[in-house]
Amino acid sequence: xxxxxxxxxxxxxxxxxxxxxxxxxxxxxxxxxxxxxxxxxxxxxxxxxxxxxxxxxxxxxxxxxxxxxxxxxxxxxxxxxxxxxxxxxxxxxxxxxxxxxxxxxxxxxxxxxxxxxxxxxxxxxxxxxxxxxxxxxxxxxxxxxxxxxxxxxxxxxxxxxxxxxxxxxxxxxxxxxxxxxxxxxxxxxxxxxxxxxxxxxxxxxxxxxxxxxxxxxxxxxxxxxxxxxxxxxxxxxxxxxxxxxxxxxxxxxxxxxxxxxxxxxxxxxx
Amino acid sequence: xxxxxxxxxxxxxxxxxxxxxxxxxxxxxxxxxxxxxxxxxxxxxxxxxxxxxxxxxxxxxxxxxxxxxxxxxxxxxxxxxxxxxxxxxxxxxxxxxxxxxxxxxxxxxxxxxxxxxxxxxxxxxxxxxxxxxxxxxxxxxxxxxxxxxxxxxxxxxxxxxxxxxxxxxxxxxxxxxxxxxxxxxxxxxxxxxxxxxxxxxxxxxxxxxxxxxxxxxxxxxxx
Ligand SMILES: Nc1ncnc2c1ncn2[C@@H]1O[C@H](COP(=O)(O)OP(=O)(O)OP(=O)(O)O)[C@@H](O)[C@H]1O
Ligand SMILES: [Mg+2]
Numbered sequence: 001x002x003x004x005x006x007x008x009x010x011x012x013x014x015x016x017x018x019x020x021x022x023x024x025x026x027x028x029x030x031x032x033x034x035x036x037x038x039x040x041x042x043x044x045x046x047x048x049x050x051x052x053x054x055x056x057x058x059x060x061x062x063x064x065x066x067x068x069x070x071x072x073x074x075x076x077x078x079x080x081x082x083x084x085x086x087x088x089x090x091x092x093x094x095x096x097x098x099x100x101x102x103x104x105x106x107x108x109x110x111x112x113x114x115x116x117x118x119x120x121x122x123x124x125x126x127x128x129x130x131x132x133x134x135x136x137x138x139x140x141x142x143x144x145x146x147x148x149x150x151x152x153x154x155x156x157x158x159x160x161x162x163x164x165x166x167x168x169x170x171x172x173x174x175x176x177x178x179x180x181x182x183x184x185x186x187x188x189x190x191x192x193x194x195x196x197x198x199x200x201x202x203x204x205x206x207x208x209x210x211x212x213x214x215x216x217x218x219x220x221x222x223x224x225x226x227x228x229x230x231x232x233x234x235x236x237x238x239x240x241x242x243x244x245x246x247x248x249x250x251x252x253x254x255x256x257x258x259x260x261x262x263x264x265x266x267x268x269x270x
Numbered sequence: 271x272x273x274x275x276x277x278x279x280x281x282x283x284x285x286x287x288x289x290x291x292x293x294x295x296x297x298x299x300x301x302x303x304x305x306x307x308x309x310x311x312x313x314x315x316x317x318x319x320x321x322x323x324x325x326x327x328x329x330x331x332x333x334x335x336x337x338x339x340x341x342x343x344x345x346x347x348x349x350x351x352x353x354x355x356x357x358x359x360x361x362x363x364x365x366x367x368x369x370x371x372x373x374x375x376x377x378x379x380x381x382x383x384x385x386x387x388x389x390x391x392x393x394x395x396x397x398x399x400x401x402x403x404x405x406x407x408x409x410x411x412x413x414x415x416x417x418x419x420x421x422x423x424x425x426x427x428x429x430x431x432x433x434x435x436x437x438x439x440x441x442x443x444x445x446x447x448x449x450x451x452x453x454x455x456x457x458x459x460x461x462x463x464x465x466x467x468x469x470x471x472x473x474x475x476x477x478x479x480x481x482x483x484x485x486x487x488x489x490x491x492x493x
Contacts, residue, residue, distance in 0.1 A: 126397065
């Protein structure tokens with residue numbers, strides 16, 4: 001067992017990061033996917049994650065949402081989400097705590113994962129009504145505003161099977177936003193889309209960056225998009241951050257050889 | 271005389287058989303009701319994080335599926351009293367047939383639940399939906415259409431298995447036909463009628479299952 005006393009019960013101070021990975025290790029069985037990851041994300045910061053397939057990009061997001069970790073602590077807004085306080089120390093969180101602690105985090109997936117038996121509007125209302133306990137009316141109002149924001153208000157009564165990929169992804173973004181998250185996670189949200197509809201999704205994300213003070217962590221294969229909107233880009237390799245920095249620096253003047261190789265491979269593939 | 275059909279006898283026994291049909295339908299309906307609910311319990315309890323529970327339920331389901339229904343009926347009815355549980359033929363019959371089919375239905379549910387893409391679970395977890403709501407509101411509604419064909423087959427199956435209850439004296443169709451036969455020494459008419467009645471009941475059941483499947487799919491918006 002890891003000695004937990006080295007991790008604070010809570011992060012305090014003037015500029016506590018919105019998300020903070022402290023020495024996080026994640027393994028599936030004997031396969032270590034992320035090793036001793038330290039990563040801080042400021043409130044309102046847009047961080048892109050790039051890297052080769054299997055380097056652990058998705059895993060970084062999943063640890064904030066869906067997975068348990070083997071070592072380290074993750075803090076959101078200063079509070080641990082992977083652990084809870086017990087007798088003055090940190091112990092692994094139980095399911096109930098985890099669910100509560102992860103409420104301020106929203107996630108969008110490569111394959112949208114909308115609920116097929118609900119309309120676009122019902123998809124958006126599900127969380128606010130069932131989890132936040134909002135009235136149907138308030139949830140409907142909020143959801144309609146968000147569907148308006150993503151440009152899907154005229155399709156609000158359609159089931160996902162009647163929507164294109166780009167439209168489904170925009171509804172999925174509205175559904176995540178309906179929970180009023182502080183942190184949004186995007187995992188290759190444009191990878192399953194036809195090229196001509198990628199723009200409608202990236203435009204929504206750009207709008208969120210410009211108009212909302214959301215903290216975002218985005219895995220993407222679209223280097224141009226990442227360069228455009230990120231405050232910082234992290235290049236992952238073999239379960240570690242190989243290099244990170246502002247987009248101009250990382251894309252135009254990468255320091256590490258692996259970063260250079262990766263970027264030139266991606267460029268020649270385009 | 272090889273084939274000696276007597277219409278007067280047919281009309282005479284028809285009312286008795288029709289009222290026995292009501293018992294057959296009642297037995298099938300009640301047994302199916304038990305099986306539907308218990309089957310879901312068996313399927314869900316194999317998905318809990320408790321390994322031991324999963325193992326025990328799994329073995330129980332296998333055991334039920336690999337032993338004959340008639341043995342299970344005898345077991346509940348005759349062995350029950352020896353350990354102090356005295357049940358009427360009806361109650362024992364319903365328990366046995368309900369239990370038997372719950373094992374089969376749990377396998378249908380299991381397949382249906384497994385057919386729901388893992389992304390749906392992830393979406394629920396991203397919304398912090400509780401496990402209970404995840405099942406009731408998201409997973410089960412989507413699993414249902416995939417379960418319908420199997421559920422329909424077992425509804426017809428349970429109907430056709432109700433004659434087994436005659437062995438412990440439940441007055442369903444078969445039992446009544448046997449009784450008529452041993453009173454009158456005529457078997458042709460009662461057994462033929464029983465066959466026709468089963469046909470008349472099963473055929474629309476299969477049709478109804480198909481119609482309700484389409485209705486549910488449309489209602490849920492999944493095709
Ligand atoms: N549920 C799991 N069980 C076992 N191994 C897993 C699981 N999920 C991911 N892995 C492994 O973890 C490693 C990192 O996976 P991850 O999905 O984070 O990669 P990625 O960087 O997102 O790749 P891609 O660009 O292909 O999406 C891979 O080697 C993968 O095989
Ligand atoms: Mg990935």
